Amino acid sequence: xxxxxxxxxxxxxxxxxxxxxxxxxxxxxxxxxxxxxxxxxxxxxxxxxxxxxxxxxxxxxxxxxxxxxxxxxxxxxxxxxxxxxxxxxxxxxxxxxxxxxxxxxxxxxxxxxxxxxxxxxxxxxxxxxxxxxxxxxxxxxxxxxxxxxxxxxxxxxxxxxxxxxxxxxxxxxxxx
Amino acid sequence: xxxxxxxxxxxxxxxxxxxxxxxxxxxxxxxxxxxxxxxxxxxxxxxxxxxxxxxxxxxxxxxxxxxxxxxxxxxxxxxxxxxxxxxxxxxxxxxxxxxxxxxxxxxxxxxxxxxxxxxxxxxxxxxxxxxxxxxxxxxxxxx
Numbered sequence: 448x449x450x451x452x453x454x455x456x457x458x459x460x461x462x463x464x465x466x467x468x469x470x471x472x473x474x475x476x477x478x479x480x481x482x483x484x485x486x487x488x489x490x491x492x493x494x495x496x497x498x499x500x501x502x503x504x505x506x507x508x509x510x511x512x513x514x515x516x517x518x519x520x521x522x523x524x525x526x527x528x529x530x531x532x533x534x535x536x537x538x539x540x541x542x543x544x545x546x547x548x549x550x551x552x553x554x555x556x557x558x559x560x561x562x563x564x565x566x567x568x569x570x571x572x573x574x575x576x577x578x579x580x581x582x583x584x585x586x587x588x589x590x591x592x593x594x595x596x597x598x599x600x601x602x603x604x605x606x607x608x609x610x611x612x613x614x615x616x617x618x619x620x621x622x623x
Numbered sequence: 624x625x626x627x628x629x630x631x632x633x634x635x636x637x638x639x640x641x642x643x644x645x646x647x648x649x650x651x652x653x654x655x656x657x658x659x660x661x662x663x664x665x666x667x668x669x670x671x672x673x674x675x676x677x678x679x680x681x682x683x684x685x686x687x688x689x690x691x692x693x694x695x696x697x698x699x700x701x702x703x704x705x706x707x708x709x710x711x712x713x714x715x716x717x718x719x720x721x722x723x724x725x726x727x728x729x730x731x732x733x734x735x736x737x738x739x740x741x742x743x744x745x746x747x748x749x750x751x752x753x754x755x756x757x758x759x760x761x762x763x764x765x766x
Binding site: 571573576580582583590 | 760
């Protein structure tokens with residue numbers, strides 16, 4: 448929950464920062480400004496950008512709970528940002544959101560989370576075998592389930608719950 | 624799910640139990656093995672965990688035959704703490720070590736990330752096959 452909120456906020460920050468960079472790069476270059484106009488204009492535009500960014504960040508804090516759990520690239524999240532987060536380039540006109548680019552940190556966290564949950568079922572094996580009362584008993588439960596579609600009498604309800612939770616097939620029990 | 628008494632086991636059943644344990648130990652480490660192989664910038668599926676899974680089968684047969692006796696023995700309370708992690712370390716830990724030191728790569732034409740995909744797909748396919756077979760048997764026995 449916290450992680451997804453952080454990721455969503457981070458991605459939104461990247462979007463807004465990208466827009467700010469676009470604003471900075473889109474500075475008028477029609478006429479060569481004098482040094483005094485440069486300092487005045489840049490200070491004013493920086494202040495405006497800071498104010499716009501602050502407004503955008505405060506708007507992001509109102510992101511609904513259901514959207515916080517989704518990916519930043521989700522169309523609903525994008526639509527909400529477009530509708531509610533002011534565009535630093537033009538605060539009067541929300542929208543113009545840049546597509547988030549590949550982020551090494553968020554990608555690394557996602558891969559690590561996935562690897563731990565899927566790639567290391569060895570720790571799950573220990574938990575299940577211990578709860579079943581031995582590796583052989585666990586294998587017998589699997590064997591009986593495959594052959595008869597039922598579990599032996601000595602399989603406790605706690606073990607069955609654990610198997611469903613740990614194996615991740617609990618949600619599939621509706622198919623039985 | 625229905626519950627019924629456990630039947631008397633013959634040699635074939637014990638072999639099947641040993642096979643189930645071998646498969647569980649193999650898949651307990653193979654996804655991690657492919658991830659490690661990928662991190663080490665190697666191409667292809669690591670073959671040493673597969674060979675180890677075959678070599679492990681006699682060990683799992685012994686496990687099925689003697690685990691109950693070990694659990695009934697007097698020294699069981701002393702070794703219980705180390706029994707489960709120790710056996711999983713042998714069954715699933717050694718293949719990971721083998722992947723690092725002697726991967727014996729095959730199917731090296733797979734693109735990057737392909738071996739992880741193959742390993743995960745195989746694991747899900749086996750789990751799904753077990754589940755569907757059980758569901759079919761359950762419906763057949765309880766129409």
